[in-house]
Amino acid sequence: MDQLSTRTLLSQLAEDLGWLEAHCRSQPDQAAQAGELRLAAALVRNCIGPFLDGQPPTPLHVAVVGGAGAGKSTVANLLSGVAIAEANPQAGFTRHPVAYTSANGTLAWPAHLGFLGSLQRLDQASPSSLDDDVYQVRRIPVDAGNFSLLPGFVVWDCPDMTTWASSGYVSRLLEVAGLADVIVYVASDERYNDEVPTQFLRLLLQAGKPVIACVVKMKEADAPALLSHFQNQVLGGLPPGTVACLPIPFLPPDQLTDYAGPVARYRIPLLNQVAVLGEPAAAARRRSTMAATS
Numbered sequence: 516m517d518q519l520s521t522r523t524l525l526s527q528l529a530e531d532l533g534w535l536e537a538h539c540r541s542q543p544d545q546a547a548q549a550g551e552l553r554l555a556a557a558l559v560r561n562c563i564g565p566f567l568d569g570q571p572p573t574p575l576h577v578a579v580v581g582g583a584g585a586g587k588s589t590v591a592n593l594l595s596g597v598a599i600a601e602a603n604p605q606a607g608f609t610r611h612p613v614a615y616t617s618a619n620g621t622l623a624w625p626a627h628l629g630f631l632g633s634l635q636r637l638d639q640a641s642p643s644s645l646d647d648d649v650y651q652v653r654r655i656p657v658d659a660g661n662f663s664l665l666p667g668f669v670v671w672d673c674p675d676m677t678t679w680a681s682s683g684y685v686s687r688l689l690e691v692a693g694l695a696d697v698i699v700y701v702a703s704d705e706r707y708n709d710e711v712p713t714q715f716l717r718l719l720l721q722a723g724k725p726v727i728a729c730v731v732k733m734k735e736a737d738a739p740a741l742l743s744h745f746q747n748q749v750l751g752g753l754p755p756g757t758v759a760c761l762p763i764p765f766l767p768p769d770q771l772t773d774y775a776g777p778v779a780r781y782r783i784p785l786l787n788q789v790a791v792l793g794e795p796a797a798a799a800r801r802r803s804t805m806a807a808t809s
C-alpha cells in the first residue's frame with residue numbers, strides 16, 4: 516500500500532474513533548469508554564501513523580502524568596535539569612501540554628496532518644496555565660548550567676485528570692499519552708491511592724505504555740514503607756508494565772532547583788530508567804507502535 520493510502524486510511528480510522536468517542540460522551544454512563552476511544556485515536560494519530568509514515572524514531576517522547584498538584588511540573592524540571600516548568604501550589608495549574616527539548620536537539624515532529632489532533636502549536640511563549648486546546652515547545656538553553664535533557668528525548672509536562680475542571684482538558688492529556696514512548700507517573704504521598712489517577716494509570720498500562728512511577732513528597736524516612744505500600748496497594752492491582760518505582764522525598768525549596776546538589780540522588784536514577792527504555796531509539800519506537808496496535 517502506498518504512503519498516501521496508508522495516511523488516508525489512518526485518518527479515517529482516527530476520525531471514526533472520534534465519532535464513537537463523541538457518541539459515548541453523549542451517554543451518561545460511558546465516560547470511561549469515551550476516554551479509551553480518545554486514547555485509541557491518539558495512538559493512531561501520533562504513534563502508529565508517524566511510524567508507518569517512516570518518521571525517524573527520535574525524539575522519543577516522555578509524558579509526565581498524574582493527579583492535580585502531585586508534582587508533575589517539578590518532576591518535569593528534574594528530568595530537564597533546569598527549573599523551566601511552572602511548579603505552582605494551585606492544584607490544576609498546568610492546563611495544556613508543554614514539551615521540553617534541548618536547544619540543539621532534534622525536533623522532527625511528524626509532518627503529516629493530524630499530529631496531536633485538535634491541539635494547535637503555540638508560536639509564542641505563554642504560561643502553562645493557558646486553558647486552551649494548544650501545546651507549546653520550550654527549548655532548554657544548553658548553557659543553562661543544567662545537566663541537559665537526555666539527548667534524543669522530549670519531556671512533556673501534562674495537565675492533570677483529577678480536578679473538576681479537568682473534564683474540559685483531559686483530552687489534551689490523552690493526546691500526549693498516545694504519543695508517549697515512556698510514561699512517568701507521579702503520585703504524591705497523600706494521594707497516591709486515589710481512584711481517578713489510578714484508573715488513568717490502568718488505561719495507559721492496558722495500552723502497553725512502559726511506566727516509571729515516582730512516589731513524591733514523603734519524608735525521606737517514610738520512603739521505603741510508602742513505596743512498598745504503593746507497590747502492593749496500587750501497582751499490585753494493575754496490569755504489568757511498571758518498569759520502576761522510584762522515591763523522590765520532599766526537598767527544601769532551595770535544593771529543588773540545585774540539580775547538582777542532593778536532588779541528584781533522586782534525579783539520576785530517574786534519568787537512568789528513562790535512558791534504558793530509550794535504548795536503542797528505533798527499538799523503543801517499534802515497541803511503542805507494536806503495543807499501540809495490539
Ligand SMILES: Nc1nc2c(ncn2[C@@H]2O[C@H](COP(=O)(O)OP(=O)(O)OP(=O)(O)O)[C@@H](O)[C@H]2O)c(=O)[nH]1
Nearest residue numbers: 583584585586587588589602603604607608609766
Ligand atoms: N519544597 C518542595 N515543594 C515541592 C516538592 N514537590 C512539589 N512541590 C511543590 O508542590 C506544588 C505542586 O507541584 P507541581 O510540580 O506544580 O505539581 P503539578 O502536578 O504539576 O500540579 P498541576 O499542574 O497543578 O496539576 C508546587 O508548589 C511545588 O513547588 C518538593 O519536593 N519540595
Ligand SMILES: [Mg+2]
Nearest residue numbers: 587588608609
Ligand atoms: Mg503542573
